[in-house]
Amino acid sequence: MKxxxxxxxxxxxxxxxxxxxxxxxxxxxxxxxxxxxxxYPFINEKGDTPLCKWCNVKKDIDVIQLLSPIIPGYxxxxxxxxxxxxxxxxxxxxxxxxxxxRGIYDEGLRIWHKNSIGELNINxxxxxxxxxxxxxxxxxxxxxxxxxxxxxxxxxxxxxxxxIAVSVxxxxxxxxxxxxxxKVNADCTMTLTDKDSKDSYIGEVYx
Numbered sequence: 001m002k003x004x005x006x007x008x009x010x011x012x013x014x015x016x017x018x019x020x021x022x023x024x025x026x027x028x029x030x031x032x033x034x035x036x037x038x039x040y041p042f043i044n045e046k047g048d049t050p051l052c053k054w055c056n057v058k059k060d061i062d063v064i065q066l067l068s069p070i071i072p073g074y075x076x077x078x079x080x081x082x083x084x085x086x087x088x089x090x091x092x093x094x095x096x097x098x099x100x101x102r103g104i105y106d107e108g109l110r111i112w113h114k115n116s117i118g119e120l121n122i123n124x125x126x127x128x129x130x131x132x133x134x135x136x137x138x139x140x141x142x143x144x145x146x147x148x149x150x151x152x153x154x155x156x157x158x159x160x161x162x163x164i165a166v167s168v169x170x171x172x173x174x175x176x177x178x179x180x181x182x183k184v185n186a187d188c189t190m191t192l193t194d195k196d197s198k199d200s201y202i203g204e205v206y207x
Contacts, residue, residue: 001160003093003188004053004086005063008140009070010099012173014166018097018180019063026057034064034085038078042068053085061188062089079143083151091159094148095187097180098138098165105167109183112137112163137163162187 005022007015023029036042036050043049050068057063064085070078086094100110111131134145141163152159164183168176 001092002060002090003062003095004089004091005061005095005097005184005188006082006144007064007066008096008098008138009066009068010138010165011101012099012168012170012176014099014168014173014176015097015180016066017177018184019065021177021181022057022063022184023054023065026054028056028058030055034081036068038074038081039066039068039070058188062091075139075143076147079140079147082144083147086148086159087151093160094144094162095184096141096144096161096163097184098141098163099173099176099180100138100165100167102167102169105165108167109179110137110163110165110167112141114161138165 005019007019009016032053032055033049034051034053039050041050044067048065048067050066052065053062054065055062064082112134113131134142145161148159148161164180166176166179
């Protein structure tokens with residue numbers, strides 16, 4: 001199943017860190033820059049820009065690398081840009097990773113899942129995961145689902161979607177990164193180790 005993984009800029013940069021781990025563990029990746037005009041400016045010594053897509057991180061799995069927050073007021077335009085990438089890439093599954101404020105949300109994974117964009121089924125069979133309705137996810141996720149539904153029409157029933165969020169305090173959260181990776185690994189049959197994530201910390205990400 002052709003899958004795209006999208007990180008959100010959240011507490012502790014956890015989902016971005018997880019994406020970097022996936023990228024660094026790939027020997028088959030292919031980088032495609034995306035215009036980051038709706039994000040805060042960013043560049044590092046590697047020449048990375050705020051937004052790009054890495055193709056074939058694993059077989060049939062692409063990831064979006066997001067190194068800078070969305071400029072306030074441009075959320076809808078940024079979502080439309082991501083939706084174009086999804087439609088043009090003909091993805092069958094979308095996984096959105098996020099991190100939430102542990103001071104507000106309980107410990108554990110919070111999951112929103114649908115077998116397709118066009119249905120509202122929540123699938124959860126783990127005591128360590130909290131299944132929640134769409135309205136309790138995030139602004140990014142709600143905008144993404146609504147925009148996809150409008151753009152895809154009847155095609156929405158062909159795309160599965162999942163939002164995975166972990167709650168953390170700000171700081172270096174290696175365990176939370178590995179929790180996200182293990183969940184994504186299980187869903188995508190990827191292979192990453194706990195050790196690898198410790199070498200992928202992106203402290204340079206603009207927050």
